[in-house]
Amino acid sequence: MSTLNHLIDEIKERWTSIMYAFFDPNPTLEEENGRKYVEFKCLGKNCRQTKRRYLDTADSMSTGGLRKHVISCWGKEVLKRASTADDIEQARDKVIIPYRESGTLTTAFAWKGKGKPTYSTRQLTKIQTKTEIVRWICEDKRPMKMVKDRGFLCLMKSGRPDYYVPSPSTVSQDVKQVFIKTRSHIARMLQESESRISLQMDAWTSPNHKAYVGFVASFEDQGKKRVIVLDIVAVPKVC
Structure with a gap:
């Protein structure tokens, strides 16, 4: 054998x-x-x-x-x-x-691959719209209330006034759901990893004079190095 x-x-x-x-x-x-x-x-x-x-x-x-x-x-x-x-x-x-595993928000993110992004000629379904909005809000660090902006709604609904656009509260719930699922996935990945896990931390002060500490885990996964941000914590002021 x-x-x-x-x-x-x-x-x-x-x-x-x-x-x-x-x-x-x-x-x-x-x-x-x-x-x-x-x-x-x-x-x-x-x-x-x-x-x-x-x-x-x-x-x-x-x-x-x-x-x-x-x-x-x-x-x-x-x-x-x-x-x-x-x-x-x-x-x-x-x-x-x-x-x-498609069918949930956390697994439906479409990967664009190499080169310029391509776009489907088909109108997005309701779940696809929610998925893309969550991805847009998180990746580009946009406020959730942007989905109610007049300009955004005009771009999304012109020519198709019945097109579904989720409310800010729905987007907030979806982002939280993705966070919870992702956190569980990362926890399971770390628990099942056969590699040694190196934990690092870094502290810095933002331009508005707030202090933060970040925690990062580094490990090997299928022969490749993975670096995952575990948490970023605001440090309270000491009087």
Whole structure:
């Protein structure tokens, strides 16, 4: 078994195709009647299929069979989006896993990939509108009351006066929901990490003379360094 494990590690080093991102990152190497084969398990939410690739054939590194399954299971649009990633890990983390778990605000964020952002020709659904507004408010640090601005509503509703725009209170609830879900996800990630976790802190004073302390966790995840901000705390004044 140790020999097989060593062999699969050597084989995986030669895998660069995005097709591998749609399958479990830890495939198994099996042997049947003296023939070795790699067994790939699809990451599709309701997919139970596995794909075998025998190592004693001329096309033992071909991804044609994997591609055919990806298109039938995930669709060409998801494959096209994943293909814009820099590598297998990025495609799996930014496109495939969020797509598989889509349906909630925290997993419906669309990843734009490399190059200029692209925009759909279809009108956003209600959940997509809420998602994009939460992302806009958080990424660009906008006040939630902006969704009631006359100019914003004019841009959103002109030509489609019935278009749904959430209220500031709804946006606030959605942001809190995303925060709670994200916090739980980060906590689970840190608890399940096999890497050592390095905790750092940094203190500074803002231009308005308020003091803050930030807490950051650094660790290794699937061979890559991750740095996550855990909290930023305002330091009370000492009289």
